[in-house]
Amino acid sequence: MEIATTKKEKYYLSKGIDGFFISASKTFRFVFNYFIELFRPPYEFGEIVKQCYKVGCDSLPLISLTGFIIGIVFTKQSRPSLSDFGATSWLPSLIGIAVFRALAPLVTALICAGKVGSSIGAELGAMKVTEQIEAMDVSASKPYKYLVFTRVTACVFMMPLLMLYTSFVALLGSYINVQTNEHTSLATFIANAFDKINFLDLKASVIKAVVFGFTIGMVACYKGFTTTRGTEGVGKAANAAVVTAMYLIFIEELMIVQIVGWFR
Amino acid sequence: MEINDTTGKEIVIDIKELYKSFGDNHVLRGVNLEVDRGENVVVLGRSGTGKSVLIKIICGLLTQDEGSVIVLGEDVKNLRARELEALRLKVGFSFQMSALYDSMTVKENIAFPLMRNFKHLTKAEVKKRVDEVLDAVSLIKSRDQYPAELSGGQKKRIGIARTLVLRPEIMLYDEPTAGLDPISSIEINNLINSIKKEFGVSSIIITHDLVCAKVTGDRLVMMFDGVVQKQGTFGEVFDSNDERIKSFYEYNFT
Numbered sequence: 001m002e003i004a005t006t007k008k009e010k011y012y013l014s015k016g017i018d019g020f021f022i023s024a025s026k027t028f029r030f031v032f033n034y035f036i037e038l039f040r041p042p043y044e045f046g047e048i049v050k051q052c053y054k055v056g057c058d059s060l061p062l063i064s065l066t067g068f069i070i071g072i073v074f075t076k077q078s079r080p081s082l083s084d085f086g087a088t089s090w091l092p093s094l095i096g097i098a099v100f101r102a103l104a105p106l107v108t109a110l111i112c113a114g115k116v117g118s119s120i121g122a123e124l125g126a127m128k129v130t131e132q133i134e135a136m137d138v139s140a141s142k143p144y145k146y147l148v149f150t151r152v153t154a155c156v157f158m159m160p161l162l163m164l165y166t167s168f169v170a171l172l173g174s175y176i177n178v179q180t181n182e183h184t185s186l187a188t189f190i191a192n193a194f195d196k197i198n199f200l201d202l203k204a205s206v207i208k209a210v211v212f213g214f215t216i217g218m219v220a221c222y223k224g225f226t227t228t229r230g231t232e233g234v235g236k237a238a239n240a241a242v243v244t245a246m247y248l249i250f251i252e253e254l255m256i257v258q259i260v261g262w263f264r
Numbered sequence: 265m266e267i268n269d270t271t272g273k274e275i276v277i278d279i280k281e282l283y284k285s286f287g288d289n290h291v292l293r294g295v296n297l298e299v300d301r302g303e304n305v306v307v308l309g310r311s312g313t314g315k316s317v318l319i320k321i322i323c324g325l326l327t328q329d330e331g332s333v334i335v336l337g338e339d340v341k342n343l344r345a346r347e348l349e350a351l352r353l354k355v356g357f358s359f360q361m362s363a364l365y366d367s368m369t370v371k372e373n374i375a376f377p378l379m380r381n382f383k384h385l386t387k388a389e390v391k392k393r394v395d396e397v398l399d400a401v402s403l404i405k406s407r408d409q410y411p412a413e414l415s416g417g418q419k420k421r422i423g424i425a426r427t428l429v430l431r432p433e434i435m436l437y438d439e440p441t442a443g444l445d446p447i448s449s450i451e452i453n454n455l456i457n458s459i460k461k462e463f464g465v466s467s468i469i470i471t472h473d474l475v476c477a478k479v480t481g482d483r484l485v486m487m488f489d490g491v492v493q494k495q496g497t498f499g500e501v502f503d504s505n506d507e508r509i510k511s512f513y514e515y516n517f518t
Contacts, residue, residue, distance in 0.1 A: 042383070127365075135363035135423075138323050139356075139377035139430060140349035146380070 030148075030222050037149045044150050051154030059108075059115045059162060066107055067166040071173025074098060079181070088182055089192070095174040096193035097201075104167040105205050106253055109212035112159065113245040117220040120151055121241030124224025125234040133225065148225065152217035159213030160206045167205075204260040211256065212249050219245040266334075273300035275334075276434055276466045277322060282331035284317055291317050293490035294331070299434075299466050304456070306469045306481030308501075310512070313487045315470040316360070319436040322468070323355050324348050336433060353381060356427030356465075360439040362419040364411040364426070371407040374398065374426045381430065397425040400462065401455060417448030421455060428459065435459065435467040441476045453479040474513065486512075 075095055082088050124147060127133050136143035175189050184192075220241040227237040266275045277299040284292040291314040299305050307315050320326040321333055324340050333340045338351055364373050374394045378385060385393075398404045401421040411419060420440060427435065440456065441449040453476050459465060469480055477484055478498045485495040488508055494501050502513050 130366075131359050131361060131363035132365055134325055135357070135359060135365075135426075136377075138325060138352055139381075139427065140352040141377050141380040142349075 026226075027222065030225070031218055033144055034149060034152055034218065037145055040145075044146060047146065047150040048153050048157075051150050052158050054119075055112070055116050055154045055158040056162065058119060059112050060165075062111050062115060063108060063162055063166050064169050066111060067104070067169035068173040070103060070107060071095065071099070071170035071175075072177050074103070074170075075174040075177040091178055091182070092174070092184070092189045092192035093196045095171065097196050099167050099170045099174075100197050100201050100205055102253075102257075104170060105163050105208040105212060106249070108159065108163045108166045108209065109216065109249045110246060112155070112162065112213070113216050113249060114242050116155065117216045117241040117245045118238040120217065120220035121223045122234055122238035124221060125227035125237035128225060128227040129230050129233060148218075148221040151221055152214060155213040155217030156210055157213070159216070160209040163205060163209040200260065200263060204256065208253065208256050211252050215248045215252060216245045219248065266337075268298060268300050271300050273302070275299065276301050276336055277468070278332075278334040279318075279322075280332045282318070282321065282333065283329045284314065284321065284326065285329055291490050292321075292328070295487070295490070295492055297485060297492060299468060301433075301466050302460070302464055304460055304467045304469060304480050304482045305485060306471060306477040306483070307485045307487060308472060308474075308477055308512070309487035310472065314490045315487060316438055318487075319357070319438060319468055319470055322436060323352060323357050353430050354433045356424075356430065356432035356435045358420070358424050358427055358435065358437045358440060360442055362411070362423035364414075364419055364422055366411050368410075369407070370398070370403070370409050370411070370414070370422050373411070373422060374429050377426065378429055393429055397428045400428065400459070401425045415448070417444050417451060420444065420448075420452055424452075424455065424459070428463065431463070433465060435465045437467060437469040437471075439471055439473075440469060441471060441473045449473065449476065450479075452476075456480045472512075 075091060078091060078094055079088060082090055082094070124133070127147070133143045133147070136146065171193055174193075175184075175186065178184050178189055179186075223237040223241040223244065227233045229236075266278060267273070268275050275298050277297070279295055279297040282292050282295040283290075291312075295314070295318060297305070297307075297318075307318065309315050317326060321328050322335055322340065324343070327341055335351060336354055338347065340348070340351070343351060364370075365376065368376065371391075371394050374397060375390050378390050378393060394407070395404060398407055401424060403418060403421055403425070406414060406418060406422070411422070414422065424435075424437075424440075435456075437456065440452050444452065456467065456469065456476075457480055460467060467480075469476065471477055481498065483495060484498055484501045486493045486501050486509055493506065494504060494509060502509065504510065
């Protein structure tokens with residue numbers, strides 16, 4: 001690596017390093033504030049419920065469709081491999097494991113990152129560039145508590161519920177495919193699908209969903225709150241909210257799978 | 265609070281040797297300013313001279329690099345979060361672009377800071393106070409409209425009403441007549457004067473509109489390059505041989 005030699009290069013290098021640490025400290029404070037607000041009543045229950053409704057309603061149609069199709073397609077694609085070994089009766093348990101352990105939390109999170117993350121990022125970004133957030137600040141209306149805390153909490157609450165709903169819809173899709181081809185009864189399908197699922201799987205999936213929900217809400221709010229440069233900035237904030245959340249979701253997925261593996 | 269030796273009035277805002285830079289851009293370079301209770305001070309100057317930065321420092325939205333800002337006896341820079349919130353209830357800020365919450369109706373916009381800060385108020389009390397300020401800005405009929413349905417002048421008045429509802433002791437107006445037609449500008453100027461009379465607030469009005477300055481200002485402060493160049497009454501400020509002040513006056517009236 002070439003070492004910065006001239007004064008100008010050294011100046012920009014030190015400015016870049018300073019900028020990195022300043023930005024890291026701002027991000028840390030923004031996230032840490034959430035935990036401070038968590039223990040500082042009163043809470044905005046009305047606004048939290050409103051945001052929960054928005055998070056749920058925004059994502060429900062897309063999640064229903066995606067979950068259902070994933071169930072059908074995954075079953076359809078897995079059948080030939082299992083049928084080579086005469087093991088098509090394992091399809092329900094294979095789908096059950098795949099959906100509960102990995103697909104449902106990940107797919108739900110990715111859809112919400114796109115749908116909810118972009119919506120929050122754009123909404124707060126627009127509020128930021130039109131000085132609405134500053135207006136709340138100068139009237140002592142605590143914008144962080146009203147805008148950030150409520151949205152992040154709504155994402156944290158709704159993500160596990162949406163994840164369970166995705167699992168249900170994916171299993172439904174899978175069941176329709178299995179029933180059509182193997183004529184398996186619903187009771188047998190359910191019994192087989194849940195046979196290999198234990199409490200640790202459910203716990204890990206709920207934890208994943210909570211972590212993903214927190215990530216989506218926090219990243220979107222942070223990007224919205226730090227929007228600059230007018231309408232162009234709003235577009236960038238919405239985009240960055242989605243992309244950053246998706247990166248983080250994959251990294252978190254990998255870490256949680258690794259940690260859960262130690263307990264298995 | 266300190267007393268002004270010259271006027272014998274209470275000083276509500278006392279700014280001493282204020283410096284503020286953004287990177288290499290030195291916006292404020294040693295500003296000194298005092299505002300007495302009940303006084304309207306107009307801060308004039310070209311764009312980029314740090315007028316808006318000055319009032320954002322006064323209400324704690326920005327922090328100065330050097331110097332002191334004492335507002336109602338409190339040093340803004342050294343206040344803790346809760347103390348700053350308490351001070352902000354006494355200092356109203358009217359934004360240049362009004363900054364109305366576009367997802368809320370006019371009445372919700374005005375009720376919002378009330379309900380966030382005075383949770384003990386009943387719905388009837390909130391409604392009464394909202395109607396009071398809407399009446400003061402002559403927009404009681406617009407209470408159920410959304411900001412998108414209002415004209416620029418109406419938005420400004422609602423923005424002012426939203427700050428008035430907290431019954432502040434000080435008002436900070438950022439370009440109150442910018443982007444308005446002459447008639448709307450006159451309405452806003454009259455409103456600023458009537459707020460001073462009815463509510464007894466002290467104000468800092470940031471503008472480069474000389475009509476607004478002449479009509480609303482008890483004292484004018486002329487800023488150039490981040491420092492106060494001259495202050496006094498309208499006549500005193502513009503009776504000057506300084507080329508920059510002269511050209512500022514001529515550009516406004518030609």
